[in-house]
Amino acid sequence: MTNRMMPGIFIVVCVAQLLAPVSMIYTHETTLASGKMFKFKTAPVDPADVFRGKFVALRFEDQEGHGETGVDWASLDEVYALVEEATDGYAHFTEVLLAPPEDLDYLRVKVSHTQGSRLSLNIPFDRYYLPEDLAPQAEQAYREHSRMGNRDAYVTVVIKDGFGVISNLYLSGQPILEFLRSQNNPEPTAIP
Amino acid sequence: MSRRAISWLYSELPDLIQRGILTPETGEALRNHYGPADRNALSGRKIFLWVFGVFGASLVGLGLILLFGSNWENLPRPLRAFLSLALLVSSQAISYSAIQSGGCSSARREGSAVFQSLCVGLCIxxxxQTYNIPGNLASFLFSWMLLILPLAYLMQSGVVSAFYLTGITWWAGVVQIEGNQALAFWFLFALFLPYFFWIIRKDRYSWESSWLSWLICLCLSVGTGISLEKAVPGLWIVVYLGLFGCFYLAGRTWWDESDSIWARPFHAFGAGGIFAISMLLTYKGFWDSVGWYHYRYEKWIHPWAAWMDYILSLTLPFASIFLLVNCYSKLKDSCILYGIAPILGIVCYCSSSLVPSVSLALSLVVFNIYVLALGLATFRLGVLANNLTRMNGGLIILVILIGARFLDTGLGFLLRGIGFILLGTAFLAANLWVGTRKEAEG
Known part of the structure; x- marks a missing residue:
């Protein structure tokens, strides 16, 4: 490689290095801008990830769909789970398909295991990032709410063409940051 | 002329000049003709600058990772995305200026390459984090390593290549733990090889060649174990003895001019690996249920990925046999003892697979005798060459083998105690004897 070629090749490498994050930004921004929003009920916990700051790990209450029997679902790299909003306002998985549907909302998922026609799905969202000091509080707040039998934690996910992006995490109907701020600084009650 | 010969010649020059065999002018002319004995040796100042340059860039990069990772939720999402990209672009600009300045110091080149590599990972x-993308360490490492590999070539950065080697080995481990197969490790490793060949072509005894070779030995040894699909039990015996045999014989063939172990990584690592595997093979447990008849059909086995196991178990031993023949024609019998290990591995593995009832005991005997021979031969060579390191190496092999057999057998404490005292005494006596002999020879 001659020295004259070096800057040119270096610029090509730099463009490739930039393309990776830029394509991630583009995919997520277009989904957030033009996708359809669903609410998924969750169960947060709080592990630490040294590389990416702190986050609330997400688990979902509804992780099951139904699929044809006789198909080795767990061996497939990707399947398509139809998402519908139920009467309670939360998203539920209904049918799982081998090919993406045309006019319905769906998520690209993997099947972890099957039991007859019931398929256990690996939901492709597993974390919601929070400021370092708030992540432990978020977990504690969830536990307190759970103790009161008040399971009202959910995430909003924007879905487009099988791709989903988490837009927010809610506790008691409030975005998590607002909820934690209101817990830390409760508004003074009016003196009669 | 070889590096060792030039060093020898230079050490002889003062004496030759003093005796009048050569004139000082002729001595100087010889020095000018052959150049410095150690052409690529780094001066203390250069090493100092290099280490601190790389260290500084790594610390800044790691600091930024922690700073950005800690708390920036208050910034709007587009600004966060912009800042991530801006960080990467600024690190690219720093590297570009280092490339443009042409003959800039290796410290600056390495430092900017390391900083850019860290920024690529940080940006992704x-x-x-900004978009709450699901955690997938394997795909993160894969893209990160592929994106930084060109920097090793373009910036001629040994640290980035070391980073890459470590990263692909880490990736292979993560993939295997997740229940997938890590065949791409070999592809990723092959992408790095031209850089390594370029480095050793410049000078295979240079500081950079040496530490990179040590790292290659380590990563290949770990990566091989991780990427094996292990469908046929015990195939690792043939693969690992082949791999370490190749290391040892390649070291003897192409890195035999230096006396320092540090400058002969393949030789030292290969010999150590052959001893370690041979020692394991003196235990019965490693020969149980090996071979085709015990093929594994578990769900986590990918039969197509197991083909790499078969390719490795054929190519590595054959490559080592080829190197052994080549090495024998150059160095005669001194490379035979360690170099023969892959052949012993193949013979014992095949016989233990086909007729386990007879061959199991035979394989154990063969490898016990082999390790004993390794110890005795290394000890003898050390004594003959007055080389304390080699002599003690031989003694350590013997002590480990005898100690292991002592612990295996049901001998009482008294006999074991006497055995260990005798071994220790032999150790001390041999060292004292060689030490005295060296002193007497001046």
Whole structure:
């Protein structure tokens, strides 16, 4: 490689290095801008990830769909789970398909295991990032709410063409940051 | 002329000049003709600058990772995405200026390459954090390593290549733990090889060649174990003895001019690996249920990925046999003892697979005798060459083998105690004897 070629090749490498994050930004921004929003009920916990700051790990209450029997679902790299909003306002998985549907909302998922026609799905969202000091509080707040039998934690996910992006995490109907701020600084009650 | 010969010649020059065999002018002319004995040796100042340059860049990069990772939720999402990209672009600009300045110091080149490599990972991680992208360490490492590999070539950065080697080995481990197969490890490793060949072509005894070779030995040894699909039990015996045999014989063939172990990584690592595997093979447990008849059909086995196991178990031993023949024609019998290990491995593995009832005991005997021979031969060579390191190496092999057999057998404490005292005494006596002999020879 001659020295004259070096800057040119270096610029090509730099463009490739930039393309990776830029394509991630583009995919997520277009989904957030033009996708359809669903609410998924969750169960947060709080592990630490040294590389990416702190986050609330997400688990979902509804992780099951139904699929044809006789198909080795767990061996497939990707399947398509139809998402519908139920009467309670939360998203539920209904049918799982081998090919993406045309006019319905769906998520690209993997099947972890099957039991007859019931398929256990690996939901492709597993974390919601929070400021370092708030992540432990978020977990504690969830536990307190759970103790009161008040399971009202959910995430909003924007879905487009099988791709989903988490837009927010809610506790008691409030975005998590607002909820934690209101817990830390409760508004003074009016003196009669 | 070889490096060792030039060093020898230079050490002889003062004496030759003093005796009048050569004139000082002729001595100087010889020095000018052959150049410095150690052409690529780094001066203390250069090493100092290099180490601190790389260290500084790594610390800044790691500091930024922690700073960005800690708390920036208050910034709007587009600004966070912009800042992530801006960080990467600024690190690219720093590297570009280092490339443009042409003959800039290796410290600056390495420092900017390391900083840019860290920024690539940081940028992808920050975008992941901004959009709550699911954690997938394997795909993160894979893209990160592929994106930084060109920097090793373009910036001629040994640290980035070391980073890459470590990263692909880490990736292979993560993939295997997740229940997938890590065949791409070999592809990723092959992408790095031209850089390594370029480095050793410049000078295979240079500081950079040496530490990179040590790292290659380590990563290949770990990566091989991780990427094996292990469908046929015990195939690792043939693969690992072949791999370490190749290391040892390649070291003897192409890195035999230096006396320092540090400058002969393949030789030292290969010999150590052959001893370690041979020692394991003196235990019965490693020969149980090996071979085709015990093929594994578990769900986590990918039969197509197991083909790499078969390719490795054929190519590595054959490559080592080829190197052994080549090495024998150059160095005669001194490379036979360690170099023969892959052949012993193949013979014992095949016989233990086909007729386990007879061959199991035979394989154990063969490898016990082999390790004993390794110890005795290394000890003898050390004594003959007055080389304390080699002599003690031989003694350590013997002590480990005898100690292991002592612990295996049901001998009482008294006999074991006497055995260990005798071994220790032999150790001390041999060292004292060689030490005295060296002193007497001046």
């Amino acid at each position: 991680a920050l975008i992941g």
